[in-house]
Amino acid sequence: QAVAADLASAIAARGQAVLAVSGGRSPVPFLQALAAQDIAWQQVSVTLVDERVVAPDHADSNAGLVREHLLRGKAAAASFLPLVQTGSDAQAELAAATAQWRTPDVAVLGMGEDGHTASLFPNASNLAEGLAAANPAALLVVVPPAAPHTRISMTLAELQRSGKLYLAIAGEAKRRVLDAAEAAVSDTLPISHLLTATARPLDVYWSV
Numbered sequence: 001q002a003v004a005a006d007l008a009s010a011i012a013a014r015g016q017a018v019l020a021v022s023g024g025r026s027p028v029p030f031l032q033a034l035a036a037q038d039i040a041w042q043q044v045s046v047t048l049v050d051e052r053v054v055a056p057d058h059a060d061s062n063a064g065l066v067r068e069h070l071l072r073g074k075a076a077a078a079s080f081l082p083l084v085q086t087g088s089d090a091q092a093e094l095a096a097a098t099a100q101w102r103t104p105d106v107a108v109l110g111m112g113e114d115g116h117t118a119s120l121f122p123n124a125s126n127l128a129e130g131l132a133a134a135n136p137a138a139l140l141v142v143v144p145p146a147a148p149h150t151r152i153s154m155t156l157a158e159l160q161r162s163g164k165l166y167l168a169i170a171g172e173a174k175r176r177v178l179d180a181a182e183a184a185v186s187d188t189l190p191i192s193h194l195l196t197a198t199a200r201p202l203d204v205y206w207s208v
């Protein structure tokens with residue numbers, strides 16, 4: 001409801017809205033609930049905070065998750081801006097995604113138990129670039145040290161330039177990671193940089 005209200009506000013102000021959502025396992029109930037919200041979906045462009053560089057029909061494609069659980073019913077009228085077209089070449093995908101990128105009015109993040117958000121993974125070789133506050137790039141390629149698939153991810157700077165930020169997590173283990181990240185900013189828990197950033201507060205939704 002909060003995300004739908006934000007999208008409706010953006011549509012009222014500018015006639016359109018851009019929403020970036022996360023992949024992984026957690027967002028399914030949220031995506032399904034959002035799809036049932038009664039807003040002017042034909043004015044909404046949906047994209048992703050991160051995508052795995054795989055073919056669009058791969059089981060691990062976040063676009064597939066969005067198509068299956070969000071772009072249906074009322075929300076089928078929304079347009080979708082993929083970050084990955086074919087999954088064959090990460091740098092080519094990055095260039096194509098950057099060319100059509102639009103800064104989101106709303107971004108809904110998830111978090112891994114290693115403290116990553118979007119695909120800003122601890123120990124990634126270019127994590128500093130992903131976390132740099134003044135990075136003008138919206139997107140970057142990330143090779144996760146300990147998770148499958150090369151990714152295209154929003155940078156922390158672009159998340160900070162987005163209109164509204166949410167973090168949706170569940171379970172005690174993620175709660176403990178969140179508490180640790182709130183206690184100290186550290187590259188070992190990349191989410192900590194967003195939790196403590198003042199430019200754009202993060203609304204955290206946690207459930208058991």
Ligand SMILES: O=C(O)[C@H](O)[C@@H](O)[C@H](O)[C@H](O)COP(=O)(O)O
Nearest residue numbers: 022023024025026110111112118
């Ligand atoms: O593509 C991705 O992997 C996600 O966007 C990622 O950032 C996700 O939000 C976390 O990994 C949590 O994933 P789970 O919800 O599966 O725990």
